[in-house]
Amino acid sequence: MTILVKVTLALLFFLCLLNMPYGYYELVRFIAFVGFGFLAYKANEEDKSEQVFIYIALALLFQPYYKIALGRELWNIVDVIIGTGLLAYILFKNHNLLQ
Template identity: 35%
Template sequence: MKLLLNLTADAFLAGDVGNMAHQIFRGRLDTAYNRARLLMVRNVAVIVAIASLLAVGPWPYGYYQLVRVVVFFAGAYCGAMLWRTDQRNLAWGLFAAALVFNPFMPVHLPRELWAVLNVGAAVLFGVVWYCQRG
């Protein structure tokens, strides 16, 4: 907000009232967009955390394939959104999860190790959900 006020004050002092109005309007849109993006990341993170925790139990093989696809795309999406907000450490963690759960070039590991990775993914997405609360 302080940056927005500084920008509008600079525009006012320069006599560019049209630019000042544009900056105010754009600031409101950016704020609404950021809130919507924050809400979407939180929703995706909680869904993936629950799905990853459920994957520890005995399910048909199709559920594990579904979890792999969901964690891959959610990790890539949430990582990109967090990268834009300068939360680079969480973004790198999400990109690593997307790489491990990649359904196109699958990593073949024993079931016990996948259980640990599923719990790790659930914790990672839980941390994302917790850090994105507003």
């Protein structure tokens, strides 16, 4: 289930690079907030405290209640870094997928 959440979030972040309506970005922020909250919960269940911290920080970055104004260019960079990081983690954690 966590792989599906990570892939979905990564795809949503990469779609943010396109010229989408503002409502899409608001929806992504809400989905990212919930998704990273879920990933933090799952990491906590597995006793992975550093991942819990990272996912909570990402949930706070994307939280939909108080907009963090980074500007479109910087948000695009953040989206690419986080999307790539999520996919890379899946591939390297499950390195048997590459064989």
